[in-house]
Amino acid sequence: MSDYDAYLDYILTTLRSLKRESPVEIGKDTDLVRECGLSSLQVMELVERIEDHFDISIPLNILPDVSTADDMARKLAELTKG
Amino acid sequence: MLLEKFAPMRETLAALAAGGAMPFGARVDRIDSATEGVVEGHPVILAGTNNYLGLSCDPRCIEAAREAAARWGTGTTGSRLANGTFAEHLALERELAAFYGVPHAIVFTTGYAATQGMCATLAGPGDVILLDADSHASIYAGSQLSGAEILRFKHNDPDDLARRLRRLGDRARRALVVVEGIYSMQGDIAPLAEIAAVKREYGAVLLVDEAHSLGVLGERGRGAAEAAGVEEEVDFIAGTFSKSLGAIGGYCVSRHEVLEAIRYCIRPYIFTASAAPSVIASVRAALRILESEPELRRRLWENAERLYGGLRELGLPVGPQVSPVVAVTLGEDRAAALDAWRALLARGVYVNLVVPPASPTPASLLRCSVSAAHTPEQIDRIIAAFSEVVGGRG
Known part of the structure; x- marks a missing residue:
């Protein structure tokens, strides 16, 4: 599994547990705030869980460019490329 | 649209x-x-005014403000670097430095400008800011303006801070750690002894915002760093005059001489009018009361x-x-x-x-x-x- 796939897989699993009553089916291209209804606190919770799980630090600076799980997984793969 | x-x-x-x-x-x-x-x-x-010592209505502070308004006028009509540095501002800077037992102090027009300005100026592109998750909006805003990489650590969790500094490797020496003394929403106090130890281990720089702890914590009322006995470890202390001192304004004090050079780089210090002399005079009176009572x-x-x-x-x-x-x-x-x-x-x-x-x-x-x-x-x-x-x- 590539880094991207590992990140995406974990992000989707975490999103589904954070947002049990999501108004839409959460996929890799679902808009986290507009469609899935994630609050800013839930975005932070997602970030913290990813950080703990993969033992990485995620700069807040990347967040303005992230609106989907796919965006997030791509950014993280870039960030940890070495 | x-x-x-x-x-x-x-x-x-x-x-x-x-x-x-x-x-x-x-x-x-x-x-x-x-x-x-x-x-x-x-x-x-x-019961929701942050007027911790009740000094906003102290007759001595009111009288000091009244006298200063009569002597200096209602405003400075200028920034500190242009025409807004009055003897009152310099006297308050000397008195704040003496209160903290350090050589350097800067007075700002608001507390927001103090923390936002210090965060935005101390770190820059290529540096890293590590801030407590529950930090005040001014700290987040200043961090964003700095151009530095921003990492958020779990609230009041020195171990999480240490993990993030460890992951930075050599870059930890370019890291600014920002915490508050007392957090404004839940009133919980930062574990500053542990945070200072982590900061020392990784060679980072530490800024503590004592907005809600000035006049509240410490034997002499200097805040959470004094109460934890780690003032020597804290590089910069920021705070506000709008809570325990009952007026409005902000400050930063430091034992580092470089603060005097930093002063000339802080945009919310340079490009805004300085506090009215009446405000500064009431803060000076309030600080004397905080110290003597x-x-x-x-x-x-x-x-x-x-x-x-x-x-x-x-x-x-x-x-x-x-x-x-x-x-x-x-x-x-x-x-x-x-x-x-x-x-x-x-x-x-x-x-x-x-x-x-x-x-x-x-x-x-x-x-x-x-x-x-x-x-x-x-x-x-x-x-x-x-x-x-x-x-x-x-």
Whole structure:
């Protein structure tokens, strides 16, 4: 599994547990705030869980460019490329 | 199109206005003393004003402001670097430095400008800022302006801070760690001894914002760093005049001589008018009182313990430790929280309603701040009002 796939897989699993009553089916291209209804606190919770799980630090600076799980997984793969 | 994004906020505001007293920007009709006034038409005990030592209404501070206005005029009409550095500003900087026992101090026009300006200036592109998750908006805003990489560590968790510094490797030496002394929403105190040890181990720079802890913590009232015995480890201390000193303004003090060079790089210091001389004069008077009357601090803590203990006895979920900020956590139902806030107001108690994202969790808070000027009877009336309004169902 590539880094991207590992990140995406974990992000989707975490999103589904954070947002049990999501108004839409959460996929890799679902808009986290507009469609899935994630609050800013839930975005932070997602970030913290990813950080703990993969033992990485995620700069807040990347967040303005992230609106989907796919965006997030791509950014993280870039960030940890070495 | 540009303004469409404000539609949800307009709807929220319209709904709030239709329901009764406005919790955000509540109208203060009258101030009778540091602890009593009229808010949105209701005579109330003021228990949400951060007026920790009650000095906003101290006659000595008022007289100092009055005299300064007569002597200097109502404003400086200029920035510190242009025509806004009066002898009053320099005297306050000397007195603050002496109070902290350090050589350097800068006075800002607001507390927001102090923390935002210091964060934005101390770090830059290529550097890293590590901030506590529950940091004030001014710290987040300054960090964003800095151009540095921003890492957020778990609230009051030195181990999480250490993990993040470890992951940075050599870059940890280019890291600025930012924490607060007392956190404004829940009133919990930063574990500064542990945070300072982590900072030392990784060679980072530490900025502590003592906005809510100046005049509140420490034997001499210098704040959380003094109380934890780690002032030597803290590189920069920032704070505000708008809470325990009862006026408005901000400051940064440091044992590092470089602060004098930094002064000339801080945009919210350079490009804004300096504080009115009357404000600076009242702050100088308040600082003298803070230093010479430690009994104010003792009374403040007696009141804090009385309120915290009383609310806890009611079974209400208060914060993790006693402090002059006492917050009752309600559920996630914002309408119920708003009703509770209005019911307290109607019963003569003014506190702050805090809803996400200003609150650190999805729950809303009824946030009280205690003053040395409260009488024990006033504290008991606050507790009784909470008992009637949220007792048993917080």
